[in-house]
Amino acid sequence: MVGEILELWHSYRVYLLALVVIIAVLFRRTEKNNNQTDEKPSVPARAPSPATREKDVGLKPTAAPIPVDFTQLYSKSGSSTSSDEESSTKASPKKIRRVPKKFTGGVTAAIASGKAVPTALLPSVESKIIVFFSTLTGSSERYAQKVHKRICQISQNTVNPPELVNLDYVEDLDPYFVSPKEKYAGTIYLLIVPSYETESPLDFFIESLKETYGDFRIDSRPLNPLAGFSVFGLGDKEGWPEESKFCYQARQVDKLLGKLGARRVFPLGTGCIKTDGEANLNEWLDHLENTLNDPSPPEDIDIADSDDEEETDEIDESVVDVEDMGKIIKKSKEDIAACSPEDDPTTTTKQMVAKDSPTYKSLTKQGYTVVGSHSGVKICRWTKSALRGRGSCYKYSFYGIKSHLCMEATPSLSCSNKCVFCWRHGTNPVGTTWRWQVDAPDVILKGALEGHYKKIKQLKGVPGVVASRFAEAFTVRHCALSLVGEPIFYPHINEFVGMLHERHISSFLVCNAQHPAELAALKRVTQLYVSIDASNKESLKKVDRPLHRDFWERMEKCLDILREKKLQRTVFRLTLVKDFNIDEHEGYADLVVRGEPCFIEVKGVTYCGTSKSNPLTMQNVPFYEEVKAFVENLNASLAARGLEYDIAAEHAHSCCILIAQKRFKIDGVWHTAINYDKFFSLLESGDETFTPMDYIAPTPQWAQYGSDEGGFNPDDTRFSRKKPVV
Numbered sequence: 161m162v163g164e165i166l167e168l169w170h171s172y173r174v175y176l177l178a179l180v181v182i183i184a185v186l187f188r189r190t191e192k193n194n195n196q197t198d199e200k201p202s203v204p205a206r207a208p209s210p211a212t213r214e215k216d217v218g219l220k221p222t223a224a225p226i227p228v229d230f231t232q233l234y235s236k237s238g239s240s241t242s243s244d245e246e247s248s249t250k251a252s253p254k255k256i257r258r259v260p261k262k263f264t265g266g267v268t269a270a271i272a273s274g275k276a277v278p279t280a281l282l283p284s285v286e287s288k289i290i291v292f293f294s295t296l297t298g299s300s301e302r303y304a305q306k307v308h309k310r311i312c313q314i315s316q317n318t319v320n321p322p323e324l325v326n327l328d329y330v331e332d333l334d335p336y337f338v339s340p341k342e343k344y345a346g347t348i349y350l351l352i353v354p355s356y357e358t359e360s361p362l363d364f365f366i367e368s369l370k371e372t373y374g375d376f377r378i379d380s381r382p383l384n385p386l387a388g389f390s391v392f393g394l395g396d397k398e399g400w401p402e403e404s405k406f407c408y409q410a411r412q413v414d415k416l417l418g419k420l421g422a423r424r425v426f427p428l429g430t431g432c433i434k435t436d437g438e439a440n441l442n443e444w445l446d447h448l449e450n451t452l453n454d455p456s457p458p459e460d461i462d463i464a465d466s467d468d469e470e471e472t473d474e475i476d477e478s479v480v481d482v483e484d485m486g487k488i489i490k491k492s493k494e495d496i497a498a499c500s501p502e503d504d505p506t507t508t509t510k511q512m513v514a515k516d517s518p519t520y521k522s523l524t525k526q527g528y529t530v531v532g533s534h535s536g537v538k539i540c541r542w543t544k545s546a547l548r549g550r551g552s553c554y555k556y557s558f559y560g561i562k563s564h565l566c567m568e569a570t571p572s573l574s575c576s577n578k579c580v581f582c583w584r585h586g587t588n589p590v591g592t593t594w595r596w597q598v599d600a601p602d603v604i605l606k607g608a609l610e611g612h613y614k615k616i617k618q619l620k621g622v623p624g625v626v627a628s629r630f631a632e633a634f635t636v637r638h639c640a641l642s643l644v645g646e647p648i649f650y651p652h653i654n655e656f657v658g659m660l661h662e663r664h665i666s667s668f669l670v671c672n673a674q675h676p677a678e679l680a681a682l683k684r685v686t687q688l689y690v691s692i693d694a695s696n697k698e699s700l701k702k703v704d705r706p707l708h709r710d711f712w713e714r715m716e717k718c719l720d721i722l723r724e725k726k727l728q729r730t731v732f733r734l735t736l737v738k739d740f741n742i743d744e745h746e747g748y749a750d751l752v753v754r755g756e757p758c759f760i761e762v763k764g765v766t767y768c769g770t771s772k773s774n775p776l777t778m779q780n781v782p783f784y785e786e787v788k789a790f791v792e793n794l795n796a797s798l799a800a801r802g803l804e805y806d807i808a809a810e811h812a813h814s815c816c817i818l819i820a821q822k823r824f825k826i827d828g829v830w831h832t833a834i835n836y837d838k839f840f841s842l843l844e845s846g847d848e849t850f851t852p853m854d855y856i857a858p859t860p861q862w863a864q865y866g867s868d869e870g871g872f873n874p875d876d877t878r879f880s881r882k883k884p885v886v
């Protein structure tokens with residue numbers, strides 16, 4: 161019996177054991193399924209643990225962050241569908257992060273896997289190719305031409321042949337480097353760039369790339385739609401032998417393009433202009449050609465972990481908690497700054513125009529005296545003319561400024577525009593913020609006066625110079641802060657103007673309506689100008705080629721600020737350019753409503769040569785009759801808006817006409833001129849409430865609009881370059 165029971169127990173034990181095993185297996189399966197269902201929408205297969213994430217982006221653990229949908233605020237990268245978006249919003253919040261990766265091979269993992277990059281984006285001889293270059297002294301341009309020629313030979317894209325583009329003259333970098341998706345998806349960018357330890361046009365390009373990388377309104381990988389890029393740097397190994405200095409800017413460009421999501425078609429090439437430049441370029445081109453001929457991903461890709469945050473991985477999601485946003489922005493700024501130490505040996509701030517820079521040479525060749533590292537002074541042609549008794553400029557006719565007592569200067573040779581009519585011919589530094597060393601205002605004033613007087617001295621031998629005027633010219637009475645560049649860009653402009661006034665030198669300051677904060681902070685000047693080069697957004701972009709993305713809003717703000725500056729003598733300066741802005745009298749009248757300037761100076765553009773940066777020709781220069789027609793139309797448009805303005809004075813000789821508020825016409829006589837002694841005595845009285853009406857003087861009869869003299873002082877002798885026809 162016992163034996164039977166034991167036998168039964170043994171067989172049941174087997175069944176029981178089998179049952180337990182089956183239950184255990186089923187239970188584990190159910191549990192696994194449950195886990196997968198919970199986590200699938202929010203945790204990608206390769207997502208790191210929360211701790212790793214926090215370490216990666218430098219975040220501290222946060223308690224149950226609140227999901228915030230930024231999809232309405234920031235453009236999304238990638239191609240997630242709306243259902244993806246919905247599920248990610250509902251699921252646990254995800255963080256935007258940049259994951260460190262280092263690519264030492266020729267192509268990225270994305271291309272290698274063949275998954276992330278659509279075939280259309282694979283770089284090949286069929287891709288559209290753009291060869292960009294930047295140059296100061298021309299060698300990078302020569303190299304770029306060579307690259308372009310070779311690319312033209314190998315390109316099989318007959319619809320879009322390879323292009324050669326000078327980065328320094330690109331009016332708007334955004335379509336190429338912020339939103340290439342629109343026009344340049346599938347394009348390969350090849351960049352040939354020099355390196356300068358001093359300021360060069362490339363600095364602005366690099367600043368723009370950094371700005372894009374740090375701008376959280378812009379997709380974190382805006383260059384992803386490109387087929388790829390490659391950079392070749394030119395430098396000088398003899399002059400800059402240290403590894404950190406040789407071709408350092410090419411390295412910066414290479415790295416920034418990678419950070420912005422562009423894929424490297426071929427690694428960075430470098431060459432020394434004095435030794436191996438040509439050979440290295442040829443070798444780089446050979447390899448590049450091979451790569452383009454064989455767009456299939458190579459086998460031996462070496463992707464190493466590193467702290468080089470060059471690429472982001474696929475985790476680039478739209479939901480991030482607000483608290484982390486600030487940290488992420490801070491991190492991004494650190495990333496940008498991190499571009500410097502190893503890549504930028506110029507740890508000290510650069511000079512805007514260093515003495516040994518090609519820009520300095522170019523400016524001095526054009527007749528500028530560069531003062532300190534960012535200011536300039538130049539004798540204007542009217543100063544020479546007045547010294548010879550041949551007439552002063554329109555400022556004498558309108559405001560009583562004697563040209564031989566006037567110094568034209570600027571404390572900032574840099575500007576935030578690239579106007580089509582600019583005299584600087586693209587040689588000057590540009591920028592949206594001040595990023596250079598700053599010279600003291602007293603040093604600038606002393607240097608400017610010295611430079612001015614030195615040039616005056618050189619005129620003593622010029623035939624016809626009037627002795628009395630020559631002697632007077634050594635006491636400057638007026639300073640036109642309008643030479644080139646943007647004077648209010650200089651951080652100590654108020655102190656500088658104060659120093660002019662201490663010496664009883666009047667200040668006429670012209671700004672380009674792009675720096676509202678600086679304009680608001682500007683203290684009293686004798687006459688404050690705002691250049692309004694067009695009356696609507698599209699036209700302003702065409703004429704001024706502004707660097708600020710919000711250039712129009714900036715201009716509008718400046719007009720509002722000007723309207724509030726009731727104690728200042730304010731002027732709109734309009735430069736008329738045929739085929740650009742000469743038909744815009746209605747639009748300009750609207751801007752006058754907004755800015756309420758005391759005066760409107762209208763001037764035909766001065767032709768200063770056609771060049772790569774200045775596309776204007778003589779055809780764009782209006783005749784005096786055309787300027788008159790514009791002014792009369794504008795005057796009628798102002799009257800139609802109920803504004804109290806009228807045409808006051810003219811200087812036909814320089815194609816310039818003045819419209820003034822009617823309050824400056826007292827007892828039938830225009831009072832557009834300035835009583836300078838009165839201005840200084842009011843300034844020194846400490847009365848801060850005096851108005852433009854308190855220092856006016858009558859406009860001479862010969863300067864009034866419609867006078868026989870057309871604004872030319874009858875005491876001077878009219879001189880024409882044209883020889884009389886015999």
Ligand SMILES: Cc1cc2nc3c(=O)[nH]c(=O)nc-3n(C[C@H](O)[C@H](O)[C@H](O)COP(=O)(O)O)c2cc1C
Pocket residue numbers: 294295296297298299300301354355356357358394395396397399400405406407408433516517518
């Ligand atoms: C003022 C000055 C500064 C320079 N700084 C550097 C430098 O920091 N690193 C470098 O590799 N080459 C430097 N160079 C060499 C230039 O990069 C080289 O001459 C290049 O070919 C110039 O190109 P570009 O003619 O297209 O302007 C400098 C040259 C000059 C005149």
Ligand code: SF4
Pocket residue numbers: 575576577578579581582583584643644645646672691
């Ligand atoms: S605002 Fe003046 S200095 Fe600046 S680009 Fe225009 S014309 Fe030249």
